[in-house]
Amino acid sequence: MELSFHLILLSLLLSSYGESSCKCTPRSSCWPSSTIWSAFNRSIDGRLLAPKPYAWPCHTPQYDPVACSAARQLQNNPFARSEVVGAMQYPNWESGITGFGCPLNGTGALSSPCYQDDVSIYAINVSSVSHIQAGVVFAKKYNLRLVIKSSGHDWLGRSTAPGSLCIWLHHLTNIFTNDSFVPQSCPVSDPVPAVTAQPGVTWDFLYDFLRQRNRVAVGPMGSSPSAAGGFVQGGGHGPLSRTFGYAADNALEFTVVTADGRVRVANRCRNPDLFWALKGGGGGTFGVVVSATYRTFPDLQLGYVQTLFIAASATRSSHEDLIAKFVEVTPSMDEARLAGYFFLYTNYITLSFVLPNGTAAEARAAFAPLVSYVEGHPQLLVITYTVTSYPNFVQWHDGVLCATNPGVCTDLTGAPRALATRFMPRTIIQDSPAVLTNALVRILFERSFSPIFGLFVFGGAAASVQGRNNSLSAVWRDALWHVSLSRTWNDSTTVKERQQIFQYLTTTDDILRNITPGGGCYKNEADYFEPYWQDAFFGEKYSALKAIKESVDPTRLFLCWKCVGSENLVQGNCKAAGNRKSQHTSLT
Ligand SMILES: Cc1cc2nc3c(=O)[nH]c(=O)nc-3n(C[C@H](O)[C@H](O)[C@H](O)COP(=O)(O)OP(=O)(O)OC[C@H]3O[C@@H](n4cnc5c(N)ncnc54)[C@H](O)[C@@H]3O)c2cc1C
Numbered sequence: 001m002e003l004s005f006h007l008i009l010l011s012l013l014l015s016s017y018g019e020s021s022c023k024c025t026p027r028s029s030c031w032p033s034s035t036i037w038s039a040f041n042r043s044i045d046g047r048l049l050a051p052k053p054y055a056w057p058c059h060t061p062q063y064d065p066v067a068c069s070a071a072r073q074l075q076n077n078p079f080a081r082s083e084v085v086g087a088m089q090y091p092n093w094e095s096g097i098t099g100f101g102c103p104l105n106g107t108g109a110l111s112s113p114c115y116q117d118d119v120s121i122y123a124i125n126v127s128s129v130s131h132i133q134a135g136v137v138f139a140k141k142y143n144l145r146l147v148i149k150s151s152g153h154d155w156l157g158r159s160t161a162p163g164s165l166c167i168w169l170h171h172l173t174n175i176f177t178n179d180s181f182v183p184q185s186c187p188v189s190d191p192v193p194a195v196t197a198q199p200g201v202t203w204d205f206l207y208d209f210l211r212q213r214n215r216v217a218v219g220p221m222g223s224s225p226s227a228a229g230g231f232v233q234g235g236g237h238g239p240l241s242r243t244f245g246y247a248a249d250n251a252l253e254f255t256v257v258t259a260d261g262r263v264r265v266a267n268r269c270r271n272p273d274l275f276w277a278l279k280g281g282g283g284g285t286f287g288v289v290v291s292a293t294y295r296t297f298p299d300l301q302l303g304y305v306q307t308l309f310i311a312a313s314a315t316r317s318s319h320e321d322l323i324a325k326f327v328e329v330t331p332s333m334d335e336a337r338l339a340g341y342f343f344l345y346t347n348y349i350t351l352s353f354v355l356p357n358g359t360a361a362e363a364r365a366a367f368a369p370l371v372s373y374v375e376g377h378p379q380l381l382v383i384t385y386t387v388t389s390y391p392n393f394v395q396w397h398d399g400v401l402c403a404t405n406p407g408v409c410t411d412l413t414g415a416p417r418a419l420a421t422r423f424m425p426r427t428i429i430q431d432s433p434a435v436l437t438n439a440l441v442r443i444l445f446e447r448s449f450s451p452i453f454g455l456f457v458f459g460g461a462a463a464s465v466q467g468r469n470n471s472l473s474a475v476w477r478d479a480l481w482h483v484s485l486s487r488t489w490n491d492s493t494t495v496k497e498r499q500q501i502f503q504y505l506t507t508t509d510d511i512l513r514n515i516t517p518g519g520g521c522y523k524n525e526a527d528y529f530e531p532y533w534q535d536a537f538f539g540e541k542y543s544a545l546k547a548i549k550e551s552v553d554p555t556r557l558f559l560c561w562k563c564v565g566s567e568n569l570v571q572g573n574c575k576a577a578g579n580r581k582s583q584h585t586s587l588t
Contacts, residue, residue: 025163051086093157150229222411230283473539
């Protein structure tokens with residue numbers, strides 16, 4: 001049944017769009033011969049790899065007991081997955097929406113097939129910029145689908161594609177600071193302290209690197225993504241974005257290989273349009289970023305106060321009241337400069353918030369209205385309420401994440417997972433709290449989504465546009481929360497069941513879309529089937545972004561799912577003849 005679905009989809013694609021509108025894949029006559037691939041490999045110092053799915057060593061006939069056991073042991077460790085060229089952080093993107101997959105779990109050798117599915121056919125294990133340039137020229141010449149991968153964290157699987165050539169940047173690991181950084185071609189009058197990193201550097205490494213210099217930069221909470229990849233190009237929020245703005249707000253310069261194979265420096269003085277687009281217009285779209293430079297800040301003098309608050313409810317109605325109270329106190333918590341993450345379950349809530357540069361007394365004062373509300377209601381119970389001070393950012397960050405995931409000390413990955421999300425603007429939280437509460441309650445109880453994950457890292461400095469000329473849309477400035485719904489599944493889930501899961505995510509997220517008309521969501525953490533994604537991801541900035549895309553990549557070498565200028569890409573490698581607003585219908 002799964003096979004027939006696959007074939008129907010393939011024949012639909014071919015009949016609708018014709019082979020000529022597709023990129024060359026191993027099945028097409030235009031695919032380079034092995035002689036051509038060998039010559040290309042020699043031209044890039046023998047750096048060509050043949051990626052395989054993460055679980056490849058666990059399958060016969062290539063079963064390797066040592067490698068398989070290591071793969072199973074490390075499957076949820078994002079740093080370990082990043083080391084494997086063919087691995088995505090979420091294995092569902094290795095198989096794509098309709099692929100057959102390559103199961104990992106079981107014991108001993110697995111006799112079930114391991115399909116290549118969406119894993120790239122070849123990858124360039126880049127160790128110098130010239131390898132990227134060669135890859136760009138080669139992909140253009142042979143009409144290949146080209147993808148860019150730094151860490152494989154993409155929530156929509158955009159760092160891999162079936163039949164593609166991958167530019168793998170994991171081994172570009174230079175990092176350095178400059179106390180008086182001046183962007184190239186800019187006046188030397190306003191130097192700022194900065195850090196420059198290549199895509200193989202993780203945020204985790206960068207945080208530690210800056211810690212030794214008593215400085216910080218704006219990066220993600222889960223610290224395994226690349227410090228010069230999709231995170232900053234998508235916008236980049238984190239525990240310090242409320243204090244210093246988003247990562248895109250703090251980017252000072254990029255070095256990029258563009259679709260013509262040239263190396264360009266982009267900053268406010270050189271290639272300013274490209275610079276503007278790279279700060280929010282999305283990864284995999286405008287070129288291959290070779291390095292990113294960010295403003296750094298002195299680590300905060302008063303340190304970081306972490307508050308963990310867990311409260312449970314005895315009845316559904318008391319739980320609804322608790323959620324309503326939490327929505328009500330959000331603006332005052334924002335005013336008190338708290339930032340963090342929350343989980344709403346069906347009978348309890350968890351808040352993990354930090355007060356940067358504050359005191360324990362201030363944190364307690366900010367929590368007081370919520371704590372006293374819970375303590376004053378017999379059907380509510382405080383389960384945990386701890387307030388802990390840390391002297392610097394890294395100790396706070398590691399303290400929180402090592403407690404959650406000992407050993408790995410960051411967010412775990414490795415299980416199949418998909419998201420659907422929405423920004424919640426300050427206005428709905430402040431002016432229509434009952435509408436928002438009602439939506440959250442419906443999602444929890446009618447749609448059985450538990451937990452609802454909330455990111456509360458907006459507002460403050462992130463709300464300001466002053467001096468920030470970038471492509472993040474207005475929804476980023478108006479937001480106080482980003483709400484995230486997710487679903488996971490396992491190796492035995494069928495293709496049909498997976499499709500139903502995606503559909504359920506999309507229809508459930510409609511509850512949030514309906515209460516935030518004209519709103520949007522974060523392109524890096526989004527529904528694969530986000531409708532009207534141009535508006536949702538890029539808002540009023542879309543037409544300018546598309547014009548820049550057309551000027552730097554007129555032949556659309558860089559294509560990715562729901563990326564600027566990629567509206568004609570249907571799942572796989574074909575381009576539709578028409579200009580569709582939403583891809584959703586082409587897949588159902
Ligand atoms: C565990 C986890 C935690 C996360 N935490 C946060 C968080 O706290 N805050 C937040 O804002 N986001 C967070 N994200 C989302 C994250 O920002 C995105 O997944 C981001 O796209 C990852 O970028 P990457 O380069 O590391 O991943 P990749 O999957 O390698 O790349 C992501 C996209 O960028 C492109 N790309 C990668 N490198 C380059 C490059 N050098 N040049 C051009 N294009 C490139 C890829 O082609 C792909 O389209 C998290 C994701 C995960 C899985």
